[in-house]
Amino acid sequence: MITVENLTKSYTGAAAPVHALRDVNVEVPAGALFGVVGPAGSGKSTLARCIALQEKPDRGVVRLDGLSTAGLEGRRLREVRRQVAVLDAQPVLHAERTVAGNVAVPLEQLGVEGPQRRSRVGRLLDLAGLTQRAALRPSELTPGQRRRVALARSLAAAPAVLLADDPTGGIAAEESGGVLTVLDRARAELGVTVLLTTQDGATVRRVCDGVGLLDNGRLVEQGTVLELLADPSSRIARSLLPAIDTPRSQSAGYDRSADVVLIGFAAVGALLPEASARFDVELATIGGGLTRVGDTPVARFRIGVNGTQADTALAWIADRGAHVVQPKEGPKSVVAA
Numbered sequence: 001m002i003t004v005e006n007l008t009k010s011y012t013g014a015a016a017p018v019h020a021l022r023d024v025n026v027e028v029p030a031g032a033l034f035g036v037v038g039p040a041g042s043g044k045s046t047l048a049r050c051i052a053l054q055e056k057p058d059r060g061v062v063r064l065d066g067l068s069t070a071g072l073e074g075r076r077l078r079e080v081r082r083q084v085a086v087l088d089a090q091p092v093l094h095a096e097r098t099v100a101g102n103v104a105v106p107l108e109q110l111g112v113e114g115p116q117r118r119s120r121v122g123r124l125l126d127l128a129g130l131t132q133r134a135a136l137r138p139s140e141l142t143p144g145q146r147r148r149v150a151l152a153r154s155l156a157a158a159p160a161v162l163l164a165d166d167p168t169g170g171i172a173a174e175e176s177g178g179v180l181t182v183l184d185r186a187r188a189e190l191g192v193t194v195l196l197t198t199q200d201g202a203t204v205r206r207v208c209d210g211v212g213l214l215d216n217g218r219l220v221e222q223g224t225v226l227e228l229l230a231d232p233s234s235r236i237a238r239s240l241l242p243a244i245d246t247p248r249s250q251s252a253g254y255d256r257s258a259d260v261v262l263i264g265f266a267a268v269g270a271l272l273p274e275a276s277a278r279f280d281v282e283l284a285t286i287g288g289g290l291t292r293v294g295d296t297p298v299a300r301f302r303i304g305v306n307g308t309q310a311d312t313a314l315a316w317i318a319d320r321g322a323h324v325v326q327p328k329e330g331p332k333s334v335v336a337a
């Protein structure tokens with residue numbers, strides 16, 4: 001478990017101090033995968049470096065499995081640091097070594113020898129989907145495969161915590177999924193607690209249980225991804241849900257229009273048709289779309305509703321846990337629910 005309490009960190013800037021982190025509190029349960037999102041310069045990497053014990057905060061404390069890392073020095077600091085692996089934003093591999101040789105480096109440094117080392121490297125190559133590429137050199141791999149080698153290497157010394165700084169940065173979309181699968185397997189199969197930083201909504205949707213938004217050094221939102229998606233005021237939700245690009249004018253032909261967020265198989269699959277049948281209303285999707293958060297389908301649609309019971313139908317949909325927001329302006333708009 002990672003616990004960050006009141007973390008504050010400033011750097012000396014050219015004109016004035018740069019407040020990289022301001023009183024940040026985060027808790028990542030053991031075995032969870034937590035994403036830190038936020039614009040460039042919001043403090044994501046600084047937070048990761050403080051948790052990795054590469055930087056000392058000005059104030060506040062980082063606890064790893066309850067242990068305060070505050071006053072750690074010397075050998076004890078090195079021991080605790082070993083439990084925290086870091087995947088750099090631009091990891092560098094040994095060009096002259098094979099894939100397996102790269103993954104073995106931390107084990108060699110720890111003095112793990114012979115069959116034990118081979119078995120551990122084999123397990124990690126399997127986890128990273130690289131078994132077939134064990135004998136290749138980094139130059140023979142795609143960028144996504146190289147990132148997976150770096151990830152396998154960062155897991156070699158059996159860390160309790162992995163900090164992955166922008167793990168899909170610079171990787172083409174079609175290869176990102178493979179990198180995220182390795183992170184997900186590290187959590188699920190090795191029990192590693194993962195904190196990643198990213199600006200990519202797809203990364204959060206695909207693998208994160210929890211997410212926090214940093215803005216100018218402050219953690220302005222945090223929660224489970226599904227909780228935040230259900231909160232209409234959440235900035236994180238706005239960035240993760242499918243966009244509604246449909247112009248308002250397309251709602252003009254309907255008695256009512258509303259933006260609805262539906263979470264889960266039952267809601268996405270059945271709620272709108274059921275409302276249509278139950279209240280004898282015509283219900284059309286005029287914008288938005290469907291996505292997935294982990295295994296859960298999540299939709300945001302703009303819907304148009306025609307019929308005398310349009311308001312009742314929208315209220316019924318809201319009563320069943322969907323978030324229904326009617327546009328403030330536009331034709332005949334009335335707030336439902």
Ligand SMILES: Nc1ncnc2c1ncn2[C@@H]1O[C@H](COP(=O)(O)OP(=O)(O)OP(=O)(O)O)[C@@H](O)[C@H]1O
Pocket residue numbers: 011012018019020038039040041042043044045046047
């Ligand atoms: N070593 C440093 N010296 C001075 N200022 C720094 C240092 N490291 C970070 N900063 C500043 O602290 C703030 C937070 O930077 P940080 O790299 O943590 O943000 P970030 O969210 O990771 O950004 P990005 O997404 O661009 O990597 C920025 O204003 C940055 O310029």
